[in-house]
Amino acid sequence: MSQRWYDVCCRYHGQIVRIHDRFGNVHIGRITHVTPNRVYIVPVGQKKLGGFGYGYIGWRFGYGIALAAIIGITLIGLFW
Amino acid sequence: MTTYLDVLAELGIDGAHPGGFLLTKYILRKLKIKQTTHLLDVGCGTGQTATYISEKYGANVTAIDIHPKMLEKARARFSSLSRPVHLHNASVESLPFPAEQFDAILCESVLSFVILPKALQEIYRVLKPHGKLIGIEAAYSQLTENEKKEIASFYRFRQLLTPKEWSAxxxxxxxxxxxxxxxxxxxxxxxxxxxxxTSTLSEEMLAILNRHEYMKKRYGKQLGYCIFSCKK
Structure with missing residues (x-):
């Protein structure tokens, strides 16, 4: 399942998404980085957190969500 | 074999046409719908537009679709409405309605997928005199024959037209x-x-969705859509 979410996150890299995880959390942000285990998003519509919070990789890419915890990703798109 | 339309049905996408629901609402505002208006929503999909027209304008709404999954979703949505929307399992190529019944007919990304002469003949038949047809349909500006074939074969378009061809x-x-x-x-x-x-979306459907993204990127500049309105 992680491979599926890895592929989906890579495909929609740079887009704003809503990620639903199996703990009931909903994360809204722009996909900035994807690793085989995690997707990193920068939250949108929120003020920047100063100084601490996201750790080294998160400093650039936002915060990470385990791909294994994802149950759904909402995107926007154009359809015919 | 799973098609692009099956994916739209499986994902239950509301407003699955270019411009989305915002464009639909904009067009409906221009239509000046009254409570006495009889409107047909062709290819109603999940029933979002028909529901909106019924609730917002209190008009008499009839909706048709042929995809079983879309019909199921539309039926579920219509069941909770205070004003009924009449749902039919029917194709626009053979409408199960008497002549001159509707004041307006709405086609949101439908006519590209059907046999156009049959559909237009049927729409003309069931429209009242001076009734309006409104459409939002795929269209292109510049594509080679091969590119058109590739796009039409993926989306299962029966025709891919320029605005001028639609008009003709x-x-x-x-x-x-x-x-x-x-x-x-x-x-x-x-x-x-x-x-x-979702995690339950099949690999086959995901592959179709990926192909759709690829097509949008590749042909985004030449492939667009047209909005038209005309009268009987």
Whole structure:
């Protein structure tokens, strides 16, 4: 399942998404980085957190969500 | 074999047409719908537009679709409405209605997928005199024959037309007062439609969705859509 979410996150890299995880959390942000285990998003519509919070990789890419915890990703798109 | 339309049905995408629901609402405002208006929503999908018309304008709404999954979703949505929307499992190529029944007919990304002469003939038949046909349909500006074939074969378009060709078809089937506007998908702002990829979506459907993204990227500049309105 992680491979599926890895592929989906890579495909929609740079887009704003809503990620639903199996703990009931909903994360809204722009996909900035994807690793085989995690997707990193920068939250949108929120003020920047100063100084601490996201750790080294998160400093650039936002915060990470385990791909294994994802149950759904909402995107926007154009359809015919 | 799973098709692009099956994916739209499986994802339950509301407003699965270019411009999305925002464009639909804008068009409906221009239509001046009254409570006495009889409106047919062709290819109603999940029933979002028909529900909105019924609730917002209190009009008499009839909706048709042929996809079993879409019909199921539309039926569920209509069941909770205070004003009924009449849902039929029917194709626009053979409408199960007497002649001159509707004041307006709405086709949101439908006519590209059907046999156009049959559909336009049927729409003309069931429209009241001076009734209006409104359409939002795929259109292109510049594509080679091979590119057109590739796009049409993936989306299962029966025809992929330029705005001029759409206009000619409408005119040939007796419609007049044709107004048509072409929009490129690269133009901003293009309202987009939310959809959710779940863990249960099959690999085959995911592959179709990926192919759709690829087609949008590859042909985004040449492939757009047109909005038209015309009268019987």
């Amino acid at each position: 078809h409408l005119s040939n089937h007796g419609f007049h007062g044709i107004e048509i506007a072409y929009c490129s998908t690269k133009q901003r702002p293009v309202s987009q439609t939310p959809f959710t990829i």
